[in-house]
Amino acid sequence: MTLRAERHDLPDRTEFRLLDVGDELIPAVRKSAFTASGGHWARSFPRDAPHLDRAWHNFQRLIEPWLRQAAGLDPVPWEDALTTVCRRLGDARADWWLTGSAALAVRGAPLTPGDLDLVVSGADATRVGDLLLDGLVEPVAAVDWFCESFGRAVLGARVEWVGGVGAVADDPEPTDFGPAAAARLETVRWRGWEIRVPPLDLQRAVTVRRNLTRRAELIDGLSGADCRTPVPE
Numbered sequence: 001m002t003l004r005a006e007r008h009d010l011p012d013r014t015e016f017r018l019l020d021v022g023d024e025l026i027p028a029v030r031k032s033a034f035t036a037s038g039g040h041w042a043r044s045f046p047r048d049a050p051h052l053d054r055a056w057h058n059f060q061r062l063i064e065p066w067l068r069q070a071a072g073l074d075p076v077p078w079e080d081a082l083t084t085v086c087r088r089l090g091d092a093r094a095d096w097w098l099t100g101s102a103a104l105a106v107r108g109a110p111l112t113p114g115d116l117d118l119v120v121s122g123a124d125a126t127r128v129g130d131l132l133l134d135g136l137v138e139p140v141a142a143v144d145w146f147c148e149s150f151g152r153a154v155l156g157a158r159v160e161w162v163g164g165v166g167a168v169a170d171d172p173e174p175t176d177f178g179p180a181a182a183a184r185l186e187t188v189r190w191r192g193w194e195i196r197v198p199p200l201d202l203q204r205a206v207t208v209r210r211n212l213t214r215r216a217e218l219i220d221g222l223s224g225a226d227c228r229t230p231v232p233e
Contacts, residue, residue, distance in 0.1 A: 003067075005060050006040075014052060015042040016059050016138075028070035049139035050126055059137045062154040066137065069157065070114060078102060078113045079191075081157035085116060086193040088131045095121035096128065096161070097185055097196035099177045101215070104203065106190040109218045118161035119177050125149040125163025132159065146178070176203045 004019045018041040021029055034041035045052060068074040082102065089096050098106065100117035120128050125148070129140040132153040140151035140163070148164030162177065169178030181198035188195055204219045 003064055005063055007056050008042075009047065012047055013044050014047055014049075014056075015044045016056060017042045018063065024073065025067045025071050028067040031070055032067070043138060045139055045141050049141045051129060051133060051136055052139050054133060055136045055139045058135060058154070062135065062137050066154050066158055076112060076114055076158075077156040078105070078116060081116055081155040081159055082106070082195075083191065083193075084155045085118070085132075085159060086195065089128065090193065092127065092131055094124045094128055094131065096124065097182070097198075099181065099198055103176070103197035104215070104219065104222070106188055106195055106197065107200070107222050109222060111215070111218060113157075115158035115160060117177070118159065119165055119182070120161050120163045122148050122164025125151065125161065128161055128163075129153075135159070173209065174202060174205070176206045 003021055003025065006017045006019060008015045008017060018029065018034060019039070021041060029041050032043075034043055045055075049055075065074065069076045082098075096118050098116065099119055100113065100115075101109075101111055102113040102116050105111055105113050118128070126140045129136055129151045132151075132155065135153040135155040136151070137154050138150075138152035140149050142148060143150045145162075146165060146169040147162035148166070149162070151161050151163075153159045165178055165182070167179055169175050170180045174180035176198040181202055184199045184202065185196040186199055188197055200219055200222060204216055207216045207219060
C-alpha cells in the first residue's frame with residue numbers, strides 16, 4: 001500500500017488524515033502526535049487557522065519525507081534547515097531561540113538532531129509561520145498545552161516551534177524550553193550565525209531525567225559542561 005493523505009473539513013475543525021501507513025512509518029506517525037481513529041491517523045486544526053490551505057498543499061508533498069526522516073530511514077539535513085531558519089527569522093528580527101538536541105549540536109556535540117525545536121515569543125508565533133510558509137505543513141494554532149501555540153514546517157528537515165511558553169513548562173522541574181531556560185540563554189556562534197540556546201547544565205539535568213545516558217556523556221564532553229549531577233547507570 002502507498003501512503004495517502006486526505007483532508008476532511010468539519011464544521012469547526014479541519015483534519016489532515018493519513019491512510020495506508022506502512023508498518024515502518026507507524027512509530028514516526030506516533031512520534032509526530034497523530035491520533036489514531038477509524039482506520040486512519042489525523043492531525044486537527046481550527047478552520048480559521050492562518051495559511052490552512054497552503055499548509056494542506058505542503059502537507060501532501062512533504063509528509064512522506066517528514067515521516068521517513070522521523071523513522072530513521074532517511075538522513076536529516078538539519079544544518080541546511082537551520083541555516084534557512086537563521087536567515088529568515090534573523091532578517092525579520094523574530095524573537096526565537098533553539099532548544100533540544102539541535103541546541104547541543106550547534107555547540108559541537110557529535111549527534112544528529114531529528115528535527116529543530118524552536119521557542120518563540122507568543123507575539124511572533126504566527127509570524128514565524130509566515131516566514132516559513134513554503135514549508136508550512138501545520139498551521140500555527142492555539143493549543144491547550146504548556147504554550148499558547150504550535151506550528152510545524154518541513155524545510156528539508158522538520159522544524160517545530162512553540163509560542164508563548166508559560167510557567168507550567170517548568171512544573172514540577174525546570175525544562176530546557178521553559179521560562180527558567182529563557183532567563184539564562186547563552187549565545188553560540190554557528191556557521192557565522194549567533195544562536196541563543198539553553199545553558200548546558202540545564203540541558204544536562206533534563207537529559208539525566210530522561211535517562212539519556214549517552215547524550216549526558218556527550219554534554220559532559222562539551223567545554224563548560226556542568227557534571228555535578230550523576231549519570232544513571
